[in-house]
Amino acid sequence: MTPTITAFERSPDRGQGLARDTRVRWALEEVGQPYDVRLVSFSEMKEPAHLALHPFGQIPTYEEGDLALFETGAIVLHIAERHAGLLSEDANARARAISWMFAALNTVEPPILDRETTRLLERDEAWYDQRMPGVEDRIRNRLGQLSARLGDSDWLDGAFSAGDLMMVAVLLRLKASSGMLDEYPNISAYVARGEARPAYKRAFDAQLAVFTAASTGS
Amino acid sequence: MTPTITAFERSPDRGQGLARDTRVRWALEEVGQPYDVRLVSFSEMKEPAHLALHPFGQIPTYEEGDLALFETGAIVLHIAERHAGLLSEDANARARAISWMFAALNTVEPPILDRETTRLLERDEAWYDQRMPGVEDRIRNRLGQLSARLGDSDWLDGAFSAGDLMMVAVLLRLKASSGMLDEYPNISAYVARGEARPAYKRAFDAQLAVFTAASTGS
Numbered sequence: 001m002t003p004t005i006t007a008f009e010r011s012p013d014r015g016q017g018l019a020r021d022t023r024v025r026w027a028l029e030e031v032g033q034p035y036d037v038r039l040v041s042f043s044e045m046k047e048p049a050h051l052a053l054h055p056f057g058q059i060p061t062y063e064e065g066d067l068a069l070f071e072t073g074a075i076v077l078h079i080a081e082r083h084a085g086l087l088s089e090d091a092n093a094r095a096r097a098i099s100w101m102f103a104a105l106n107t108v109e110p111p112i113l114d115r116e117t118t119r120l121l122e123r124d125e126a127w128y129d130q131r132m133p134g135v136e137d138r139i140r141n142r143l144g145q146l147s148a149r150l151g152d153s154d155w156l157d158g159a160f161s162a163g164d165l166m167m168v169a170v171l172l173r174l175k176a177s178s179g180m181l182d183e184y185p186n187i188s189a190y191v192a193r194g195e196a197r198p199a200y201k202r203a204f205d206a207q208l209a210v211f212t213a214a215s216t217g218s
Numbered sequence: 219m220t221p222t223i224t225a226f227e228r229s230p231d232r233g234q235g236l237a238r239d240t241r242v243r244w245a246l247e248e249v250g251q252p253y254d255v256r257l258v259s260f261s262e263m264k265e266p267a268h269l270a271l272h273p274f275g276q277i278p279t280y281e282e283g284d285l286a287l288f289e290t291g292a293i294v295l296h297i298a299e300r301h302a303g304l305l306s307e308d309a310n311a312r313a314r315a316i317s318w319m320f321a322a323l324n325t326v327e328p329p330i331l332d333r334e335t336t337r338l339l340e341r342d343e344a345w346y347d348q349r350m351p352g353v354e355d356r357i358r359n360r361l362g363q364l365s366a367r368l369g370d371s372d373w374l375d376g377a378f379s380a381g382d383l384m385m386v387a388v389l390l391r392l393k394a395s396s397g398m399l400d401e402y403p404n405i406s407a408y409v410a411r412g413e414a415r416p417a418y419k420r421a422f423d424a425q426l427a428v429f430t431a432a433s434t435g436s
Contacts, residue, residue, distance in 0.1 A: 055367035056325050056360065067310045071320035078313050092285045095296050102289035106323050107274050114332060121352065127345035134339065142274065149273035 002034055003064040005075075006053070007210060009039040015211030016176050017204045020072040021060040023169045025206055027076045027162065029199035031083035039210065073105050076162055086162040093158065100156050100163025108146065109170040111138040116177065139180060147184040154193060168194030220252055221282040223293075224271070225428060227257040233429030234394050235422045238290040239278040241387045243424055245294045245380065247417035249301035257428065291323050294380055304380040311376065318374050318381025326364065327388040329356040334395065357398060365402040372411060386412030 005028075007021035021037075028035045044050055045057045053061040054070040062069040062078065069075050077098065080086035087094045115135050122128050146167075150156060155164045171191045175181050181188045194200060223246075225239035239255075246253045262268055263275045271279040272288040280287040280296065287293050295316065298304035305312045333353050340346050364385075368374060373382045389409045393399050399406050412418060 051363075051366075056321065056363050058325075067313060069313055069317050071317045071324060073320040073324060074313065074317040077316060095285060095287055095292065098295060099287050099289045099292040102291040102323070103274065105320070106289060106291060106327075107276075109324075110328050110331065113328065114335075117332075122349070125345065125348070127343065127349065130343070131340070131345065145269075145274050148269070 001065050002036055003028075003062055004036040004038055005063075006038050006040050006050075006059045006061045007207065008059055009041045009044075009210075010214045011207065011211050013176070015208040017207055018173050018176055019059065019207065022203050022207050023072050023166065024060045024062065024075050024079070025203035026165055026169065026200050027079045027086060029202045030165065030197075031079060031085040033079065033083060037206075037210070073101060073166065076166060077101065080162040086165065088159065088161065093161075096157050097161035097163040100161070101166045104163065104166035104170045108142050108167065109173070111135065111142060112170065112174050115139060116173070119177070136178075136180065139174065140183070143180065143184050143187060147187050150186050150190055152186065154190075160197075164190075164194065168200075219283050220254055221246075221280055222254040222256055223281075224256050224258050224268075224277045224279045225425065226277055227259045227262075227428075228432045229425065229429050231394070233426040235425055236391050236394055237277065237425065240421050240425050241290050241384065242278045242280065242293050242297070243421035244383055244387065244418050245297045245304060247420045248383065248415070249297060249303040251297065251301060255424075255428070291319060291384065294384060295319065298380040304383065306377065306379065311379075314375050315379035315381040318379070319384045322381065322384035322388045326360050326385065327391070329353065329360060330388065330392050333357060334391070337395070354396075354398065357392065358401070361398065361402050361405060365405050368404050368408055370404065372408075378415075382408075382412065386418075 005021060005024050008019050011019045013019055025035070040050055040059060045054075045059065050061075051057055053063070053068050056070070058070070060070075060072060060075060062075040069078060076086075087097055115132070118128070118132060118135055122131070155161065156167060157163065168191050171181060171187065172195070175191060181191060195204075223239055223242050226237050229237045231237055243253070258268055258277060263272075263277065268279075269275055271281070271286050274288070276288070278288075278290060278293060280293040287296060294304075305315055333350070336346070336350060336353055340349070373379065374385060375381065386409050389399060389405065390413070393409060399409060413422075
């Protein structure tokens with residue numbers, strides 16, 4: 001059965017691939033699972049039909065027969081558990097990859113999102129220039145720890161996994177709006193390895209096509 | 219094999235149960251799995267031996283034979299997948315419970331943590347009183363959506379699950395430092411149902427005993 005995901009009708013990042021549907025598209029491309037996309041507008045996201053799928057009124061969602069899921073992490077994990085390609089056959093390696101998925105979303109992404117929220121909502125506040133260095137220091141703290149663990153390895157724990165997919169996706173968010181990744185050459189190279197994967201490229205192109213069509217269409 | 223988790227030698231919350239080892243203790247108590255605890259000091263958490271277990275120098279960690287995990291979400295999921303009591307037998311219900319785990323950690327907790335970080339690091343800044351209302355509005359936005367979905371139900375998706383465990387644990391963090399939960403009677407009652415579970419009480423008492431011993435010991 002072909003799953004259906006939701007994505008922004010018009011992505012606020014203008015097709016940079018930072019909206020979270022790209023992460024799900026990437027996972028589906030890695031495992032070779034075709035999918036359908038239903039585009040939703042910002043007003044539709046707050047309506048009862050979408051809230052029934054996603055209680056917090058966001059994208060992406062994932063529908064497959066009777067199953068409806070929300071939260072990017074849960075969707076990627078669901079895909080990774082049901083197809084080969086994103087989690088090892090070895091039970092311990094699978095569990096460690098899931099640790100990295102949670103680490104990407106819960107430990108590395110929060111300070112990055114704090115920076116984005118600050119830029120979006122507080123740019124015109126008197127405190128902006130004073131507050132931002134502390135926010136960025138919290139990001140650097142995480143990047144330093146990640147860089148130390150990654151070392152010279154290609155991926156975080158042996159073969160590419162759903163943990164790497166999520167970590168690279170989180171770091172791409174920072175790359176798009178900051179030069180901070182350049183301070184950590186091994187992390188920059190790690191992100192570049194992720195972006196070079198054919199499955200990532202297909203996912204990126206697919207989300208960009210939606211934005212381009214919306215921008216040039218009627 | 220009895221797993222070993224790590225916890226703060228002296229919890230910064232003074233035994234209120236907000237440190238993340240409580241979430242893992244709660245999961246282990248729900249499934250009836252005995253466990254050992256290794257206490258670590260703040261300086262030990264930054265040393266190579268602990269960083270080998272947890273790249274970001276935090277607690278809890280989870281060791282079981284050859285397996286070493288970090289990230290509370292990943293540890294609770296690992297426990298839930300290997301024992302009965304925290305995830306349904308039904309595959310779709312399991313996947314939905316995992317959606318709620320991620321929602322607790324990635325959608326509900328971040329604004330709550332932002333409020334805590336702000337209180338901790340920005341209380342003496344000139345902008346504190348101006349900035350805090352916006353931070354709290356972001357929490358209320360999530361609580362309103364959660365309240366609407368929960369409605370009159372006891373738990374988020376039928377029977378109590380790992381999703382409820384994580385959501386209640388996240389909300390307890392807010393309850394400890396704010397009266398905001400009182401604005402949402404169904405959420406307050408939901409949290410109270412979680413706290414009333416015997417497994418939660420055992421987990422809470424176990425972490426409190428560590429703090430009490432550290433405070434009264436030599």
